[in-house]
Amino acid sequence: QVQLVESGGGVVQPGGSLRLSCAASGFTFSSYGMHWVRQAPGKGLEWVAFIRYDGSNKYYADSVKGRFTISRDNSKNTLYLQMNSLRAEDTAVYYCAKDSSYCSSTSCYHYFDYWGQGTLVTVSS
């Protein structure tokens, strides 16, 4: 069965850095795109970043562009999110999610069919 297990969350001061990891199992990790989605305490869901199955393309929400970097190591079945210049508004539970997409010749349409349990990032002094 598909399993996604996040780690690396914690408390960090504003301006600090943190790297999240997501260990994947139960599917061929190297064949699927992966996402990070976050949820601030008591709030809704916010898509953060996406990486293609081979790491060739990466996309970011405007709110994190230039500060966060998504990456993957297909030899280790692991997804990463490097978070720099953290702000209080980055405080959230961060979920990794497996991509389920349908692609035409011009576009891809992305859903999230499996999610990890999440890891909490708190940015506070």
Add this chain to the structure above:
Amino acid sequence: DIQMTQSPSSVSASVGDRVTITCRASQGISSWLAWYQQKPGKAPKLLIYAASSLQSGVPSRFSGSGSGTDFTLTISSLQPEDFATYYCQQANSFPPITFGQGTRLEIK
């Protein structure tokens, strides 16, 4: 960016009731819409994709409909385990992927 608006924000219902939640997109998204269920302290779970396709393993009391800008999620006969928060998500325009603000389904 495409804005997704759900209504109502919260709803109270009883076991056995039929419940409908609505999601409206700020522009047409064809049928590229998904619904997720989230219980407190848990990750979201995919229920419906492509507006009306039931994800594997999801009970048939869940159904989705709509296209263009207006969509609905219907639970035909509420069960105790259905009390949760529901989110819609548009998949038509990327990036970014955007979600509705959520609808909290509570026990009456």
